Amino acid sequence: MHPIRAFRIRSVVEEIEAWGTFQSVLWHDSIDSTNRFARDAVRDGSLKHPSLIVATQQTSGVGRGGNMPADEHLLPLRTGITIAKAVEPLVRVPPKVKWPNDVYLGERKLGGILIEVIKAEIPVAIIGVGLNCQVDFSGATSDVRERAVSLHEHARLDDPEAYAPESVLIRILKGLDSISSTETVEHETFQSEWNRYSLLDGRSLCIESGGKRMEGICDGITPNGSLRLIDTDGHIQTIIAGTIISFT
Numbered sequence: 582m583h584p585i586r587a588f589r590i591r592s593v594v595e596e597i598e599a600w601g602t603f604q605s606v607l608w609h610d611s612i613d614s615t616n617r618f619a620r621d622a623v624r625d626g627s628l629k630h631p632s633l634i635v636a637t638q639q640t641s642g643v644g645r646g647g648n649m650p651a652d653e654h655l656l657p658l659r660t661g662i663t664i665a666k667a668v669e670p671l672v673r674v675p676p677k678v679k680w681p682n683d684v685y686l687g688e689r690k691l692g693g694i695l696i697e698v699i700k701a702e703i704p705v706a707i708i709g710v711g712l713n714c715q716v717d718f719s720g721a722t723s724d725v726r727e728r729a730v731s732l733h734e735h736a737r738l739d740d741p742e743a744y745a746p747e748s749v750l751i752r753i754l755k756g757l758d759s760i761s762s763t764e765t766v767e768h769e770t771f772q773s774e775w776n777r778y779s780l781l782d783g784r785s786l787c788i789e790s791g792g793k794r795m796e797g798i799c800d801g802i803t804p805n806g807s808l809r810l811i812d813t814d815g816h817i818q819t820i821i822a823g824t825i826i827s828f829t
Contacts, residue, residue: 586745590637593747597633597754604629613641616695616709623705630705633754637746639711654806654821657682657694658775660708660757664692665778667752668712671743672735677780679825680799680808684712685780689730710753714746768804775802781828786810790823799828 590608597606605628612618615634622628661678668676668684668691677685682694692712699705716731733744742748776782781799788795788810795818800809808820 589742589745590747593751596751602754603631603633605632607632607634609634609636611638611640612636614639614709616697616707617641619707619709620697620699623699623707635746635750654681655771656706656708657696658802658806659771660694660696660710662771662774662778663756664694664710664712664753666774667756668732668749671732671737671749671752673737674735676778678775678778679780679828680802681806681822686730686732686735690728691730691732708757712746712749712753714749715741715744772804781808781825784828786828787826788820788823789826790820794826795820 594606594608597603609615609618615636619628619632619634622632623630658678658681661682661684664684665676665678672686674686676691679685679690682696683690684692684694692710695707695709695711697707697709699707713729713731715733716729718726718729718731721729732749733741736744738744779799779801782801784799786797786799788808795810795812797810797812797818800811800817802808803819808823810818810820812818
């Protein structure tokens with residue numbers, strides 16, 4: 582790592598530690614998966630919480646898998662909105678959130694969110710975020726270039742350091758305090774923000790849920806974060822968990 586970059590990271594870590602929010606702040610230059618690291622550390626008791634684990638690069642990021650209890654469905658949506666609001670001043674293209682756990686710039690994916698809840702006497706939520714800050718996709722396949730985007734590609738500011746992972750991290754963390762408790766959110770406020778940042782509302786899509794594929798028009802979300810779909814017969818389907826196969 583370049584000495585200047587290492588200095589910037591050390592400075593950011595010291596700044597975050599000074600907030601007193603986290604029991605520990607760990608920064609890895611490269612790691613297979615921050616979610617996997619956190620999950621293993623929580624289970625073996627080696628990680629105090631709340632803690633922050635950051636990696637400049639993930640080599641085997643973990644994708645979303647399984648279903649969360651219904652009362653936790655709002656967490657990835659609220660995290661997505663927080664990220665969209667944090668990066669909005671940096672880009673020329675409005676950031677959007679794709680239900681249930683992706684952040685987009687235009688029609689390309691900027692990042693993803695993985696929430697894992699470890700059940701225990703005191704449950705622990707691992708909020709995993711993967712974001713393309715200064716990723717060069719020029720050597721990637723055409724399929725990847727068409728689907729993925731990096732924050733710096735739509736830069737609004739002339740300062741390259743504003744798009745460095747450590748700079749973007751500070752922006753996001755300052756917004757995450759607002760979602761530390763799912764009970765404190767005002768539904769009307771959240772719904773208004775969702776209407777502003779939702780990528781899919783009013784669009785045609787194909788979704789797979791419970792081994793079944795459905796097509797229709799996205800009609801927003803329910804108060805608990807489930808997707809509302811007006812299917813091809815005009816019926817409203819409420820989808821708690823699923824995968825968006827395609828959208829137009």
